[in-house]
Amino acid sequence: MSQQEEWKDVVPIPQDDGKNPVCPIAYTDEYREMTDYFRAVMASGEVSQRALKLSGRVIDANAAHYTAWVYRKKLVLDLGVDISEELAWVAEISGRHIKNYQLWHHREALLELLLDPKQVALEPQDQRMRNPDIRRELQFIDRVIDQDSKNFHAWSHRQWVVRAYGLWDQEMAFVDTQINQDVRNNSAWNQRYFALTRNQAADAFVLTKEAADAEIAYVIDKIKLAPNNESPWSYILGLLLRHAPAMLYEDLLPSINALASDKNGALAVVSTPFYWSALVDIYEKQAEVLDAEQRDAVKGLAREACESLAEQYDPVRAKYWKYRKQELTAQ
Amino acid sequence: MSTIPPVFSYDYRYDDNECETETSTKQAEVEDSIGDIYLNYVDPSSLAQGGVIDDSKHKLLRSRHEQFIHDSIKGLSSGFAALDSSQPWFSFWCLNSLDILGCEINQQLRSRVLDRLSRLQSPSGGFCGGSGQLPHLAGSYAAILAIVLVGGEAAYQAIDRMGMYAWLMSMKRADGAFTMHLDGEVDVRGVYCVMVVASLLNIMTPELVKGSAEFIARCQTCEGGIGPYPGVEAHGGYTLCGLAALDILGKTDLLRLNRLARWMSARQLAFEGGFNGRTNKLVDGCYSYWMGGAFPILQKALRRARCEGYMYDRAALQRYVLACCQDRRTGGLRDKPGKSADLYHTMYCLLGLSLSQHYVGVEPSEQVSDTASVYSVPVRMMQWGAMPASLLVLGMRSNMVKPVHPVYSVPYTPLANFVKYFYALPPLAEQLV
Numbered sequence: 001m002s003q004q005e006e007w008k009d010v011v012p013i014p015q016d017d018g019k020n021p022v023c024p025i026a027y028t029d030e031y032r033e034m035t036d037y038f039r040a041v042m043a044s045g046e047v048s049q050r051a052l053k054l055s056g057r058v059i060d061a062n063a064a065h066y067t068a069w070v071y072r073k074k075l076v077l078d079l080g081v082d083i084s085e086e087l088a089w090v091a092e093i094s095g096r097h098i099k100n101y102q103l104w105h106h107r108e109a110l111l112e113l114l115l116d117p118k119q120v121a122l123e124p125q126d127q128r129m130r131n132p133d134i135r136r137e138l139q140f141i142d143r144v145i146d147q148d149s150k151n152f153h154a155w156s157h158r159q160w161v162v163r164a165y166g167l168w169d170q171e172m173a174f175v176d177t178q179i180n181q182d183v184r185n186n187s188a189w190n191q192r193y194f195a196l197t198r199n200q201a202a203d204a205f206v207l208t209k210e211a212a213d214a215e216i217a218y219v220i221d222k223i224k225l226a227p228n229n230e231s232p233w234s235y236i237l238g239l240l241l242r243h244a245p246a247m248l249y250e251d252l253l254p255s256i257n258a259l260a261s262d263k264n265g266a267l268a269v270v271s272t273p274f275y276w277s278a279l280v281d282i283y284e285k286q287a288e289v290l291d292a293e294q295r296d297a298v299k300g301l302a303r304e305a306c307e308s309l310a311e312q313y314d315p316v317r318a319k320y321w322k323y324r325k326q327e328l329t330a331q
Numbered sequence: 332m333s334t335i336p337p338v339f340s341y342d343y344r345y346d347d348n349e350c351e352t353e354t355s356t357k358q359a360e361v362e363d364s365i366g367d368i369y370l371n372y373v374d375p376s377s378l379a380q381g382g383v384i385d386d387s388k389h390k391l392l393r394s395r396h397e398q399f400i401h402d403s404i405k406g407l408s409s410g411f412a413a414l415d416s417s418q419p420w421f422s423f424w425c426l427n428s429l430d431i432l433g434c435e436i437n438q439q440l441r442s443r444v445l446d447r448l449s450r451l452q453s454p455s456g457g458f459c460g461g462s463g464q465l466p467h468l469a470g471s472y473a474a475i476l477a478i479v480l481v482g483g484e485a486a487y488q489a490i491d492r493m494g495m496y497a498w499l500m501s502m503k504r505a506d507g508a509f510t511m512h513l514d515g516e517v518d519v520r521g522v523y524c525v526m527v528v529a530s531l532l533n534i535m536t537p538e539l540v541k542g543s544a545e546f547i548a549r550c551q552t553c554e555g556g557i558g559p560y561p562g563v564e565a566h567g568g569y570t571l572c573g574l575a576a577l578d579i580l581g582k583t584d585l586l587r588l589n590r591l592a593r594w595m596s597a598r599q600l601a602f603e604g605g606f607n608g609r610t611n612k613l614v615d616g617c618y619s620y621w622m623g624g625a626f627p628i629l630q631k632a633l634r635r636a637r638c639e640g641y642m643y644d645r646a647a648l649q650r651y652v653l654a655c656c657q658d659r660r661t662g663g664l665r666d667k668p669g670k671s672a673d674l675y676h677t678m679y680c681l682l683g684l685s686l687s688q689h690y691v692g693v694e695p696s697e698q699v700s701d702t703a704s705v706y707s708v709p710v711r712m713m714q715w716g717a718m719p720a721s722l723l724v725l726g727m728r729s730n731m732v733k734p735v736h737p738v739y740s741v742p743y744t745p746l747a748n749f750v751k752y753f754y755a756l757p758p759l760a761e762q763l764v
Contacts, residue, residue, distance in 0.1 A: 023421035067464040184354035186610035190564035238553030320596035
């Protein structure tokens with residue numbers, strides 16, 4: 001850059017490392033030079049096409065350079081950069097930086113500029129889904145999740161898009177596709193809860209009997225595929241404990257008991273710790289509503305399940321199961 | 332402590348029920364590589380009875396790790412430009428790892444670290460990730476903890492305490508959370524970094540903490556763990572952040588602790604012994620701290636006594652760290668076999684090792700009930716301590732490392748010195764509500 005006519009007027013600012021720095025990075029000459037010039041650009045507050053280009057180079061070399069992202073956003077605004085072009089640029093570099101925080105945050109800020117969530121919310125939902133900018137964003141997320149099915153940032157960003165633009169109606173279909181691809185993808189199971197509850201606060205969401213029945217049926221179906229899969233167990237227990245505890249023993253228990261006595265798959269079900277663990281949670285909840293005599297019997301069943309877990313099915317968690325057993329005794 | 336010898340058994344491997352998916356394929360690959368390692372520790376004569384693992388041979392390669400850290404202090408390769416905006420972390424990872432290992436940190440190194448960090452302090456308060464960059468909450472967190480480890484009044488005085496407070500307040504949002512930097516992202520990490528920094532510097536105020544505990548509680552998912560933001564999947568790293576911040580605030584009761592305990596205990600993997608960070612994800616040495624450090628805090632939140640023990644298998648975790656996470660060739664510790672060692676995993680594996688060797692806790696009868704007074708903050712902080720009666724060191728006796736604080740992740744002595752200095756200064760408010 002020091003040789004380029006374009007940058008002749010800028011005096012680069014070297015990194016202030018001191019005399020004998022700890023953990024100095026052996027930067028490549030290229031990286032050192034571009035960040036020295038970039039520091040100078042930021043220090044003078046320069047707003048220009050060359051500054052925009054330089055910020056892009058710095059970001060692509062070190063996508064965690066949050067200051068460069070912040071400055072780039074300012075440049076995008078001040079220069080009136082076409083937001084769609086900027087989104088395309090982010091998509092272009094994203095393949096190299098999919099574990100990065102800043103990239104997703106930048107996209108969210110850009111989307112808000114492009115499409116005011118408050119305006120979009122006034123449109124009917126099917127119209128929103130046809131909006132080319134929203135479609136493009138969902139396709140972008142799809143591509144990342146295709147490459148890396150549990151990418152934490154992509155799933156979080158998807159939640160942001162769904163929340164911001166109220167795209168609730170279609171979300172369950174996306175979740176289904178993902179769960180069908182990998183029934184163990186817990187990010188997809190988490191998204192199922194998000195979609196079902198429309199991310200309402202835990203105490204505000206009302207789970208109807210019909211919806212809960214449908215979720216139990218869905219989960220049982222997935223448990224049949226692979227009983228030793230923590231995700232569906234964790235999901236249904238979490239959901240019912242929070243929103244319909246009585247359905248644990250009234251509806252879920254008969255369903256899993258049927259699985260455990262089914263002649264084709266019982267062995268796989270009763271040898272997974274998640275089955276026994278579910279029994280502990282269910283019986284413990286059931287005991288709360290029973291009279292003294294029945295309560296003791298049900299608690300006894302729960303304690304037996306804890307013992308089976310500690311000794312046979314889940315010895316690595318023996319300490320935890322002892323604790324649960326102790327709690328069942330003390331209550 | 333269990334007296335039953337640990338049995339090496341493929342029965343503990345993940346059963347995919349003959350339904351293969353991406354998750355189970357990756358899981359099987361990791362178990363293969365770990366099984367190869369654990370098999371080396373099985374006494375061949377015991378194979379007929381299932382194979383008893385001989386844990387007496389595990390050795391912490393202290394001098395190799397020390398060398399790895401000193402090599403990093405000398406210089407890092409160009410690939411580390413990816414961490415060019417996380418510079419305070421280098422100092423923290425190195426000093427803390429050395430301290431936990433019990434290595435000497437000489438005066439010259441202390442001054443060099445202090446010089447480095449002072450140059451990263453922003454004139455408007457807070458510490459920056461790199462030269463000429465904006466102040467950042469994670470960078471500030473790492474810088475303050477590194478200064479705790481540097482120790483001494485000159486180091487303490489280098490911190491612009493009131494600048495820090497003003498800057499932290501400028502990162503605060505109406506929902507109780509904080510943005511990581513100007514115009515930055517928002518998540519539970521931010522709350523944790525702020526609570527650690529503010530409690531250490533004695534700059535907690537009702538304005539600073541308002542709504543933060545409630546924000547964290549909203550991040551607890553139906554699975555029981557804590558995610559970064561309401562709605563997002565529960566994750567080991569954010570769980571430690573949320574739980575530790577709530578402990579500082581004296582508000583762990585806002586969580587559904589039973590579900591949290593269930594989810595946390597499910598993170599330990601039966602065959603590997605280490606922790607994963609999310610349901611159906613792979614083991615990673617760094618969760619030895621993110622989860623291993625959360626257990627003592629959970630213990631306190633549930634008011635469980637020392638004699639009841641932690642709710643995870645301490646020996647299995649130590650076996651994973653010692654047998655699978657040490658890079659024997661380069662020194663340093665790592666995520667899992669096949670990965671390279673780095674400073675991040677070195678520190679977090681060592682923290683996990685320490686927290687599983689030493690039982691650290693606060694007995695239920697000693698817990699402070701008035702958590703609203705600012706003066707309770709240092710009392711509650713320094714109540715934590717290692718209880719020798721529950722020491723469990725797997726392998727050679729020389730494997731024992733220093734006890735660390737589960738919330739602040741540093742050894743106790745430098746922490747106590749730091750707190751003593753800053754709590755001799757007048758607080759900004761006496762009550763936090």
